[in-house]
Amino acid sequence: MRKLRTKISKNIILYLFLLPMLIYIIIFNYAPLYGLQIAFRNFNASKGILGSEWVGFEHFQRFFSSPLFINLLKNTLTLSIYQLVCTFPIPIILALILNYLPNQKLKKLTQTATYAPYFISVVVLVGMLMVFFDPTTGIGTQILTRLGIENAQVLLKPSAFRHLYVWSGVWQTTGWSSIIYIATLSGVSPELHEAAIVDGANKIQRVIHVDLPVLIPTAIILLILSCGNVMNLGFEKVFLMQTAPNLTTSEVISTYVYKIGLQGQQYSYSSAIGLFNNVINFVILISVNQFAKKASDNSLW
């Protein structure tokens, strides 16, 4: 009996510990989820959420039949998948290379150097893109012109947007993303490598047979998480990189939601699109997780 009482008092205190975070989550996550129902209503500020007329899937139908829908979806998916394909393997390759570097000083130096871009803010990153590719004075523009590319005004060209977006992202995140792979690789027991060497394996073979298998579980988890974010294309960087001419490829779902929602004040319509985005994301996440479960033994849950 006494044990139960101490357990209860312990729990009360623990709940007090938990309280601030719960309050935060309720305010910033669950309250908005309650407000999300305006995606199914015609929200009218004077009538409040519950007083606004219920219209079911009307906003979703409007979005799907809008001429912008296909283009928005295409831009979002293309950019996301392009980014995924490029940013997934490169950190792994970097980690493998760093692990086998004979010169330890070079290894440390390279590691530290590759983390640097991660600490630049997205505003500064896009700012750098804009000065480097300034049509008249940018060093990037000069290099492109010298390489023979005519009309190197990449900041305005719709066709250049995706490449700029993805490869600047690779530059910024490769080092940081490689940390987890480097840590995993350094956890490999030396005996495995000893055994491989005794069997006559050269370094390339050791990479294939010892290192890669160790990395695969982590890589799959990270891949699942990235796939689950495919429709979550971050607003921040795209928004900063948008210029009037490149909107045909740079307008994605998240920026559209912002423009018609906060600027255009179509609250219900914008919420519906946001919800659509969220649901698709979730469905992709679950599917990729299921697939990974069947294909290997690794999955998120």
Next chain:
Amino acid sequence: MGIYMKSISKKGSVKSFSTDSVFDIIITIIAIAALLISLYPLYFVLIASISSPEDIALGKVVFLPSNINFSAYKFVLEEGRIWRGYANTILYTLCGTVLGTLVTLMAAFALSRKDLFGRSIIMKLLVFTMFFSGGLIPTYMTISNLGLVNTRWILMIMGSVSVYNMIIARTFFQNTIPEELYEAAELDGCGIAKFFVSIALPLSKAIIAVIALYIGVSHWNSYFNAMIYTTRQDLAPLQLVLRDILILGQSLTNVTDASELEALAERQRIAQIIKYVVIIVSSMPLICIYPFLQKYFVKGVMIGSVKG
């Protein structure tokens, strides 16, 4: 680590040996390339910030600055907006980090104790928010209804607490602060709160550093919340000011007097250089500090990778 440098050296099998050394040479070249690619853009911004705009346009500035002058630095360092932005960012980052770290660690500790009633339900409710959110408009409406729009509070609080960080900390507590430790303390009459403060926290310096780092860096570099929830110029954090200058191309405000026409013309001429300087001035703190924090965020990634 030495194991990776070992190559086959039995029976002098020359073929295998040279495959390995070719491998070594190639990866060394790639590593050096990665190093240069990572650093060169930053280096270029540095040398461009003290060069003349004409020389940059002519392509003369590649490895060394040209026509060194610091006039752009003078303009930028006199720009009040930047310093106000810095002050705001420091305020928001400091408050947000202290608040966020405290809230996160307390919650993580509570959720790491196995005899917490309803532990798994609460975890599920929290993890759910990682996958579903109200979205931009509903969140804005909530914040607006709370009267937090255009206040310093919203910028200090929002983004300080994340379920992801909490899970990392919880994993740490589960692995490092076992029940047995508390049971022993309990025998000495130590309550759970006292246990947390005097025993658990001192043992958790690493995770405190990691969580504080993650929250701090995120606050320092953010502009989105400020852009959405504030319109007042004096509340703007540094990143929002940077956006005005770097992306929207607004010019600096410190020369408005018509009689300073000469200064105005000079500022036009070095408009691009001013951008380089602004990048340097705003990024220098983090770039200079991060090598010393390396071991902390590496540790954070490793703890986070042990799936909670």
